Amino acid sequence: MEYVYVTIFFVGVIYTAATFILGNLFDFLNLSGEVLNFLHLDTHVNIDINGVDNSNGAMTISPFKPLVIVSFLTVFGGVGMIGTHAKLNPIITFFLAFILAYLIAAILYKFILIPLYRAQNTSSVMQKEIIGMRAVVLSPILEESFGQISYVINGSRQNAPAKSIDGKSVSQGQDVIIREIKDGIFYVEALKNNNLSIKEKN
Template sequence: MEALFWCCLTFGALMAIVTLVFGDHLGGASDGLFGWLSIDVHHLFQPVVLSGGVTVFGGAGLLLRRYSGWPASGVYAVSLAFAAAVGVGMYFLYVKPMESSENSTGYSIVELAGKRAEVLTPIPSKGYGEVLVRVGAGNTSHIAASFDGEEVPSGTPVVVVEVKDGTLYVSRMD
């Protein structure tokens, strides 16, 4: 019995170290591993949650075996309950908030339709200029043409009406 708890404690601690170093890769692998589940429970099987649960199971089992007079079945049950509680707690207090805070800077140019922009380089009535568009947490500049066929001076706030052939067609904001 103690050998099982020592193995879980050691394996959990080693798994925590490996998760610290290779966490992103292991998280993606666990998504694919549990993708067959039709419910959204597979997120509970994140490596950090598993390593925490296994470690707590081993540590709680060792402490309960040594300092309580409970029979083996009671020690297993309480250790498993502690491990489940810590795993669920880690998921809801650490993993879930971190998943919500992830931010991507990737975007598609077609997503810019409807966005506000500012003209950097004046746009002639029948030519091209440049606009600055705020995307996510940053700014990006793109080639632009006038949607209405009128000249737009620099510094003018505009809205992207259409995206065609890599060019943003803009119109003045009224």
């Protein structure tokens, strides 16, 4: 049984290390995080690709996420190894390892994954509200380069890095329309006439 615990423990450790190393490597090489999707396979039983269960009409994040599963395996294997070396009863060791692993996985799910998912979801909703709004260029947007815009949402003025959606330069003080937000960059279109679709949030 000790070999089982050792195997389970190192599966969790190796997966964590591989994800961390490859994640930083791809970030360094400026490659898309989607390349690592093969390391983040979710259980698909009425669950979409983001791990969101829509089967009952409610949107809830699935507990079968890699972080939760790997945490369970690592703690289960580690506690099992400790219990085995301490010469504890195998049955007691098994249940102790299972209970502790379950508690750690549940804590990560409730206090880390769910808050992160809600924050991400809120951010997505906010972006949808911002797209189509009018903004003003604070610093010139050079051709095929970046500048800065200012916009007002819910009575609060915000600044953001921006790039012209058609690659053309936009002068300082010119009104623009926010057309897309990608990787934190606001892609805008110069406002030349009143026929453009404008949405303002004051």
